[in-house]
Amino acid sequence: MNRPTLFVEVHILQSLPPSNVNRDDSGTPKQAVYGGARRARVSSQAWKRATRGEYAKQVPEADRATRTKRIAGLLSQRLARPVADGGAGLETGAADRLATALLEPLGITKSAKKDDQSAYLLFFGKRQLDDLVRLLDGRAAELAALSDGDRANEVKKLSVVQTLSTGHPAEVALFGRMVADLPALNVDASVQVAHALSTHAVRTEFDYYTAVDDENTDDHGAGMIGTVEFTSSTLYRYAVLGVHQLRDNLTDADETRRAAVRFVDAFTRSMPTGHQNSFAHRTLPHLVLLTVRTGQPVNLVSAYEEPVTGVTGLAAESVVRLADELKAVGETWGDKPLRTLATYTTEGDKITEVFGPSLPFPALLDSVGTLVGQWLADGEIAPAGTTEAGAR
Incomplete structure (x- = not known):
């Protein structure tokens, strides 16, 4: 029996003024050749x-995730907190020893260059560290006082891997986690994001700038001279959310919606x-x-395999192209x-014929929330025109 699936695709057309939001190792705005055009x-x-x-702006700090090599230090800080604040009340040295032992089952080893960091980044929820502290069940001081060997043996009896394999925050459930050394910690991402591409050909330009030394009254020369590369573009952005995978990762229907x-x-x-202070490119x-x-x-990036030329404006033509492509894909396939x-x-x-009437963005969010909630509850989406007003 095939697994029921639901995908919510997000197609965005957005114009950026002169900007360098994502550059390569030489400082040049990233580019790609598509349809024979740069x-x-x-x-x-x-x-x-x-x-x-x-x-992350929409969720409480405690419910957020973090991706870091400093998990040992964060766990040690939790263990050193007073018991009344959710910690174990250990002194710093004992907290460090116990944190190292708790992470041993995860195969997390220290970086060869920095003792206070692990060898690789780990993406996890901040509440999962609190769960690790609770896993000790008041035995933190006892375990910290054991010899290294005895402590390691006792920690093996604890469900450390399971604790970090459940109770994922939404960020981990959305973007996934890959741990090559311990597949049990892997989380399949429910979101895929494409590289954003301009709908048209672009040419890199250079901003030549000078900085004046305010205290220089001896000559009129610049205190600093430099260049910044930039482009301007109308971008097609695409992402797809697998609601079924998000539900599996979170296990809770309301939180999934x-x-x-x-x-x-x-x-x-x-x-x-990138270079936001220089270009103020927020659009x-x-x-x-x-x-x-x-x-x-x-x-639907295939709408732009032939570059838009901008006879009546890049953004407007790009919207029309996307409508044509969505209609053609539906009719052809x-x-x-x-x-x-x-x-x-x-x-x-x-x-309007292809996309339907334009909704205010808050109403669009309400509508997608209703559709997702309906599918989670009933396993299907009702025919168009029968949705109820949703709630975020």
Whole structure:
């Protein structure tokens, strides 16, 4: 029997002014050749990082996740806290020894270069560290006082791996976790994010700048001279959320619905921060299109295989191209989305026909929350026109 699936796809068209939001090792804005033309590119890693940061603004600090090599230090801090504050009340040395022992079953070894860091990054929830402290059941001082060998043997009896394999925060449930040395800790990501590409060809430009020495009254020369590379572009951004995988990772239907809505909100509003102080490139999209499917997701970047030329404006033409591509894919492959929700500023009968009427963005979030909640409760999506007002 096939596993029921539900995918919420997010298609975004967004124009950036002169900017360098994601650069390579030489400082050049990242680019890619697509359709024989050089395009501006923002890596999926950069936009996932920005989305995580935006998502974190919506949840309490204690419910957030962190990705770090400093898990031993964070766990040691928890163990050193007073018992009344959720810690174990250990002195620093004992806390360090016990933290090291607790992490041993995870195969987390110290970095060869820095003793206070692990050899690799680990993505985990902050509450999971508190769960590790509770796992000790008041025996922290007893275990810390044992010899290294005896302490290791006692820790092996504790469900350390299971503790970090359950109770994931939404960020881990969304973006997943991969631990090569201990597959039991792996979490399948419920979100995939594509590299953002410009819908048109771009050319890198250079900003030549000078800085003046305010205290220099001897001559009129610059105190500093430099250049910053930049591009400007209209980007097509795409991400897909597997609601079924998110539910499996979180195990709670209400939290799954909330996380799905928060992800759409965070992905839409997020922006990588490269050279942000120099270019102030914070913009909002021209179009946010959600397509809901139970079958294979479809990235619609093929709409821009032939670069947009901007006869009537890059953004407006890009929106029309996307509408044409969504319609063509549905007619050619018989693969029309179950639902289409959109927020946009470009007017046109074709756009309204394909995307439906433009919803205020808060209403779009309410609608996707309703659809996800309906699927989680009933295992299916009702026909278009029968949804109820949702709640975030």
